[in-house]
Amino acid sequence: MSSSNREKNEMAMEENETNLIERVCSGDIYAFQEIVERYKKKIYYIAYDIVGDHHEAEDISQEVFIKMYRALDHFRKDAKMSSWLYQIAVNTSIDSLRRKKAKPRINVEDIEQVGLQEQALESASPEADPERRAVATLMQEHIDLALDKVTPQERTVFVMRHYNEFKIREIADVLEVSSGTVKSLLFRALKKLRKELSSSQGKHRWGASYD
Amino acid sequence: MIDCKKYKDMFVDALYGELSFEDKPFFEKHLKECALCRQEYEEMSVTMDTMSQRIRPEPGAEFFDGYWDRLAKRMDKERVVHTTKDKWWESLLSRKAGHTPRWAYQAVASILLVIVGIFLGRMFFTPSQGTDQPATMAQAVSQSDSQINVSQRAFDYIQRSKLIVVAISNFDSENQDPYVLDFPYQQQVSRELVQEASLLKEELSGRRHRRLQELVSDLEVILLQIANLEEESDISAIELVQDGVKSRGILFKIHLADTAQFRDSSKAQSEADRALNKSKSF
Numbered sequence: 001m002s003s004s005n006r007e008k009n010e011m012a013m014e015e016n017e018t019n020l021i022e023r024v025c026s027g028d029i030y031a032f033q034e035i036v037e038r039y040k041k042k043i044y045y046i047a048y049d050i051v052g053d054h055h056e057a058e059d060i061s062q063e064v065f066i067k068m069y070r071a072l073d074h075f076r077k078d079a080k081m082s083s084w085l086y087q088i089a090v091n092t093s094i095d096s097l098r099r100k101k102a103k104p105r106i107n108v109e110d111i112e113q114v115g116l117q118e119q120a121l122e123s124a125s126p127e128a129d130p131e132r133r134a135v136a137t138l139m140q141e142h143i144d145l146a147l148d149k150v151t152p153q154e155r156t157v158f159v160m161r162h163y164n165e166f167k168i169r170e171i172a173d174v175l176e177v178s179s180g181t182v183k184s185l186l187f188r189a190l191k192k193l194r195k196e197l198s199s200s201q202g203k204h205r206w207g208a209s210y211d
Numbered sequence: 212m213i214d215c216k217k218y219k220d221m222f223v224d225a226l227y228g229e230l231s232f233e234d235k236p237f238f239e240k241h242l243k244e245c246a247l248c249r250q251e252y253e254e255m256s257v258t259m260d261t262m263s264q265r266i267r268p269e270p271g272a273e274f275f276d277g278y279w280d281r282l283a284k285r286m287d288k289e290r291v292v293h294t295t296k297d298k299w300w301e302s303l304l305s306r307k308a309g310h311t312p313r314w315a316y317q318a319v320a321s322i323l324l325v326i327v328g329i330f331l332g333r334m335f336f337t338p339s340q341g342t343d344q345p346a347t348m349a350q351a352v353s354q355s356d357s358q359i360n361v362s363q364r365a366f367d368y369i370q371r372s373k374l375i376v377v378a379i380s381n382f383d384s385e386n387q388d389p390y391v392l393d394f395p396y397q398q399q400v401s402r403e404l405v406q407e408a409s410l411l412k413e414e415l416s417g418r419r420h421r422r423l424q425e426l427v428s429d430l431e432v433i434l435l436q437i438a439n440l441e442e443e444s445d446i447s448a449i450e451l452v453q454d455g456v457k458s459r460g461i462l463f464k465i466h467l468a469d470t471a472q473f474r475d476s477s478k479a480q481s482e483a484d485r486a487l488n489k490s491k492s493f
Contacts, residue, residue: 016448019441030405033279034439037432040278045267054270062282066291143265161227162262168229183223190223194258 017081025072036065039082042164043089049159050093050152051100052144060096064089086174090160094152146196154189157182214241215248222252226259276428280409361414365423366472368411372404372430373465375437380456384446394440401438405431426468429459 023031043064048057067088075084147155157175160166161182168186172179218241224230225238242249285291375397382392408431415424436452456462 016439016441016445020439030402030435031439033283034435036279036282037435041275044270044275044278048267054268058270058274058281062285065282066286066289069286069291139261139264140266143262146262158262162259163265163267168224168227183220186223187219190226190255190258193262194254197258197261 018077021072021075021077021081024069032069035068035081039085040065043085046086046089046160046164047093047096049163050090050156051097052147053100056096056100057093060092061089063092067092080173083170083174087176090156090174094156097152097155142197142200145200146193149196150189150192154185154192157185158189158193161186215245218242218245218248219251222255225252226255272425276425280412283409361411361420362423362475365411365415365420365427366468368404368407368427369423369430369465369468371400372434375401375404376430376433376456376461376465379437379449379452380462382449382453384450389446389449398438398440401434404434405438408434422464423468426461426464429461429464433459433461 017035020031020035024035040061044057044061047060047064048054051057051060064085068085075081147159150158157171160171160174161168166174168179168182171182175182218238221230221234221238224234230238242252378392378397382389408427412424412427412431415427433452433455436455440448440452
């Protein structure tokens with residue numbers, strides 16, 4: 001699909017979304033279902049990358065759609081629906097992350113999470129021998145721990161840019177800050193991640209060299 | 212050092228390929244000349260590579276297919292909105308409550324009373340069926356009948372959806388007029404099919420009907436998009452639906468379901484023929 005076609009499609013989608021919102025406001029639940037179908041994956045992945053837990057991410061993503069439904073009457077017609085939804089997703093996830101940091105870390109859901117990650121590792125490299133897989137698991141743990149060390153805001157901009165393919169400008173729009181702020185948060189996140197990863201690499205031998 | 216500060220501000224843009232065309236040559240020149248910036252940039256680049264090796268566990272297609280049903284249940288439970296077929300009217304009424312005159316409620320209440328009366332009448336005054344079979348046998352027959360009924364209804368659902376999906380997929384936006392699609396009718400049927408989908412998916416739960424359930428879920432999403440198309444002349448929206456059909460491999464899945472149904476019915480036919488031959492030989 002050419003870029004002009006994509007732009008046309010995006011414009012058509014935006015127009016379509018305004019109509020969808022109007023229909024939801026008049027009580028049409030099918031229009032709301034279509035909004036959910038369009039955004040469920042993106043919202044779930046943003047929530048997952050910020051909080052790092054499957055069950056919580058599903059809970060948050062549902063909460064996002066419920067909040068959206070409740071606030072639809074106040075939605076500014078000139079605003080972009082996707083940015084609004086992403087903003088609710090980011091704020092709800094950050095709140096949840098803060099609450100989670102206040103709680104003790106290991107619980108049953110964490111153990112389930114490790115199981116899910118091991119399954120993901122297995123399907124990503126089924127041919128790898130147990131030793132290499134153990135090293136890979138260790139590396140995943142260190143990556144997760146490094147992500148836990150940055151602040152919620154730094155983590156949010158990093159996961160949005162790095163794993164969810166938002167451009168810096170788009171992140172700025174969603175968070176309602178300047179591009180400069182997003183860049184400095186990203187810069188700080190990368191510096192902290194580098195520090196965390198190099199210290200854990202010092203203790204275990206895995207990953208790329210920082211020498 | 213002042214220069215370094217200026218170029219460090221560009222690190223993030225450069226690392227994510229968002230550096231402007233004008234800034235790029237100056238940035239690269241500075242990295243060649245400044246060993247400190249070069250080292251820091253390389254270290255950040257390695258950090259990004261390591262972070263890219265993070266594996267995000269995929270929750271799977273089943274998780275996303277059942278997403279709406281779970282959300283709808285939660286919204287019902289939390290009384291955000293009634294999303295099921297019957298209760299949906301309550302939500303509509305509650306949103307419109309401020310503008311609805313009292314006589315409208317009275318009219319709705321009397322229609323409901325008439326419907327309840329008809330239902331009760333049919334329930335208590337219908338002549339009873341013969342009950343010659345033992346209870347266990349009757350239960351077994353009705354259970355297997357319901358299994359067959361569910362599969363049969365699923366195939367019927369797929370056939371009705373197929374007509375719409377094929378018509379949209381075969382539509383050639385460059386050479387055909389969208390009016391040939393007869394949109395108002397297609398949308399009406401799509402809406403009816405979307406309404407049927409939730410109940411059918413529930414009945415199809417279980418390993419035996421997993422594939423049929425997945426196909427019904429896929430069709431539900433596409434039919435919902437068709438039902439929600441705003442204008443029949445909106446070519447880009449039609450193309451989005453066509454992309455959805457292609458990316459989900461819906462036509463291929465329908466073909467597989469058709470083949471499975473043909474195989475099942477041939478098997479049933481040959482078993483019936485065999486039984487008939489056996490009885491003739493006696």
